Amino acid sequence: GQQVMQIPQYQHVQEGEDFTTYCNSSTTLSNIQWYKQRPGGHPVFLIQLVKSGEVKKQKRLTFQFGEAKKNSSLHITATQTTDVGTYFCAGPDDMRFGAGTRLTVKP
């Protein structure tokens, strides 16, 4: 099945800095989902992108789906300590999940 590659694996930022994680696929994706897993917790669905070039915002989080539907990104503006966790992108296949980007935020 198709798999998605996610970078970076880790990101440490100072509170207030921006953060971006990228997700790439070698094949066209019908959709892509993003999940967040807090330390000690379980993945929680954030959003789904379906359309080419789609951009969705949730407060300080901006999600983009590439024009070719082969890549996606999650950008967090002015990170807060509550943003700490691992962010996963997930393609539509059962093998869907990227390796995740673990975000730590220094107060």
Add this chain to the structure above:
Amino acid sequence: KAGVTQTPRYLIKTRGQQVTLSCSPISGHRSVSWYQQTPGQGLQFLFEYFSETQRNKGNFPGRFSGRQFSNSRSEMNVSTLELGDSALYLCASSLRGTTNEKLFFGSGTQLSVL
């Protein structure tokens, strides 16, 4: 609505033993997927069940098996445990398991193999 329930929350076993994990999906959800999560390895897909049938299987050895009951509850079994099986095992449910549905995860079972 109650969320996805996984039991037990923690489990300690020794090499060679077998273990059974349980997952109760959200009411009305008929698809249950299982994932293995180890530090730095992300979520590795094990298998997916829908209406008591395994629809897809990941790249895990035959020691990993599962089943689903008529009430959509699912169990996962690992036989002849190895040290490398130590991981967080997560199950996720969705209505029909179609590719555009979001997954609802349980809190997981943390398995330690000594």
